[in-house]
Amino acid sequence: MKTLTRHLSFEVPARMAFLNITSEVEKAVAESGVAEGLCLVNAMHITASVFINDDESGLHEDYKEWLEGLAPHAPTSRYRHNRTGEDNGDAHLKRQVMGREVVVAITKGRLDFGPWEQIFYGEFDGRRKKRVLVKVIGE
Amino acid sequence: MKTLTRHLSFEVPARMAFLNITSEVEKAVAESGVAEGLCLVNAMHITASVFINDDESGLHEDYKEWLEGLAPHAPTSRYRHNRTGEDNGDAHLKRQVMGREVVVAITKGRLDFGPWEQIFYGEFDGRRKKRVLVKVIGE
Amino acid sequence: MKTLTRHLSFEVPARMAFLNITSEVEKAVAESGVAEGLCLVNAMHITASVFINDDESGLHEDYKEWLEGLAPHAPTSRYRHNRTGEDNGDAHLKRQVMGREVVVAITKGRLDFGPWEQIFYGEFDGRRKKRVLVKVIGE
Numbered sequence: 001m002k003t004l005t006r007h008l009s010f011e012v013p014a015r016m017a018f019l020n021i022t023s024e025v026e027k028a029v030a031e032s033g034v035a036e037g038l039c040l041v042n043a044m045h046i047t048a049s050v051f052i053n054d055d056e057s058g059l060h061e062d063y064k065e066w067l068e069g070l071a072p073h074a075p076t077s078r079y080r081h082n083r084t085g086e087d088n089g090d091a092h093l094k095r096q097v098m099g100r101e102v103v104v105a106i107t108k109g110r111l112d113f114g115p116w117e118q119i120f121y122g123e124f125d126g127r128r129k130k131r132v133l134v135k136v137i138g139e
Numbered sequence: 140m141k142t143l144t145r146h147l148s149f150e151v152p153a154r155m156a157f158l159n160i161t162s163e164v165e166k167a168v169a170e171s172g173v174a175e176g177l178c179l180v181n182a183m184h185i186t187a188s189v190f191i192n193d194d195e196s197g198l199h200e201d202y203k204e205w206l207e208g209l210a211p212h213a214p215t216s217r218y219r220h221n222r223t224g225e226d227n228g229d230a231h232l233k234r235q236v237m238g239r240e241v242v243v244a245i246t247k248g249r250l251d252f253g254p255w256e257q258i259f260y261g262e263f264d265g266r267r268k269k270r271v272l273v274k275v276i277g278e
Numbered sequence: 279m280k281t282l283t284r285h286l287s288f289e290v291p292a293r294m295a296f297l298n299i300t301s302e303v304e305k306a307v308a309e310s311g312v313a314e315g316l317c318l319v320n321a322m323h324i325t326a327s328v329f330i331n332d333d334e335s336g337l338h339e340d341y342k343e344w345l346e347g348l349a350p351h352a353p354t355s356r357y358r359h360n361r362t363g364e365d366n367g368d369a370h371l372k373r374q375v376m377g378r379e380v381v382v383a384i385t386k387g388r389l390d391f392g393p394w395e396q397i398f399y400g401e402f403d404g405r406r407k408k409r410v411l412v413k414v415i416g417e
Binding site (some may be wrong): 140162175177189191192193195196197200202205209236237238241242243244246251253254255256259264276277278 | 279281283284285293320321322323348349353357358359360361362370373374375377378379381409410411413415
Binding site (some may be wrong): 084 | 331
């Protein structure tokens with residue numbers, strides 16, 4: 001069995017943003033030498049997501065508006081979590097909607113993707129350093 | 140290590156529907172010869188889901204109504220994504236609620252399921268051909 | 279390849295609650311002897327979740343209130359599923375928001391976690407015995 005562990009780092013200047021990280025994951029898969037296996041990609045922070053969807057800027061704006069409707073940032077007093085001194089209660093909720101992780105099949109040495117699948121890092125409490133874990137296992 | 144890759148195809152006549160695909164996944168697991176391992180099942184399209192829940196028709200109607208409330212299809216002009224000529228902006232949101240994939244344990248050659256767990260393909264933008272990937276790894 | 283299968287049991291006295299199960303998962307990983315691999319943790323019941331987020335009681339109250347807003351328990355007549363004699367239609371919806379499972383990387387024999395990641399069992403229809411599956415694979 002072969003395995004590879006890679007940590008990616010991001011510091012997003014906005015509170016909420018989506019970054020296409022597909023090529024960085026592809027690079028890790030190539031380096032692993034795994035032909036058949038699984039690739040886990042997960043946010044290591046609990047106010048961020050990794051998800052798979054379309055690389056289309058209008059959709060990303062739709063996501064932001066929709067998530068803001070489901071879990072508004074303001075007023076920050078609406079979240080008990082913010083009594084701890086944080087202002088990111090909403091980000092912990094948004095992350096649950098978008099998910100923590102994706103698991104992608106590796107077939108013949110490549111991510112086994114449908115035509116439009118792209119991997120995104122979803123940031124909901126940016127302006128600080130965050131990490132994503134890529135773990136490849138297989139042979 | 141043993142691996143198996145299987146692509147399932149669907150063409151759902153409705154815009155939104157749920158199909159029980161458990162037996163097709165079980166068949167792939169049996170063919171793989173894997174006794175202990177993991178089985179990934181994911182939608183290969185970004186307006187569809189794979190999820191695990193109950194095979195109960197009332198619940199499926201509840202899901203449809205609930206998802207339509209969370210991310211209404213109409214008016215299609217409410218989504219920026221639809222300015223690209225699509226009318227499926229809502230489907231990209233519904234899919235995030237229901238999820239892209241499931242990972243199921245394989246124990247003693249079978250899906251290690253609780254009493255009511257069934258695997259569903261969730262379609263949110265049907266009337267076209269879509270695929271689901273089944274990837275089995277283990278030994 | 280090494281694998282380990284462990285079933286955890288819970289009986290939560292409340293309808294909705296979140297239990298930190300991180301140490302039980304860590305114990306299973308240690309017993310497995312796996313240094314590099316993946317750990318799947320999933321609810322075996324379809325009205326419960328396994329998810330990763332913060333062990334902060336205010337946040338957990340926020341989750342409860344938010345989920346109750348997204349999928350209210352009462353009136354139970356609002357869900358077709360409850361015509362089967364159940365009263366847990368809402369629990370099947372809440373579970374989809376919070377997710378069925380997490381997959382966690384194992385690196386150097388330990389869960390490869392960010393600073394605040396903790397694994398929770400999320401119960402949405404308690405007062406009965408439920409199980410969680412831990413499956414470890416790797417070497």
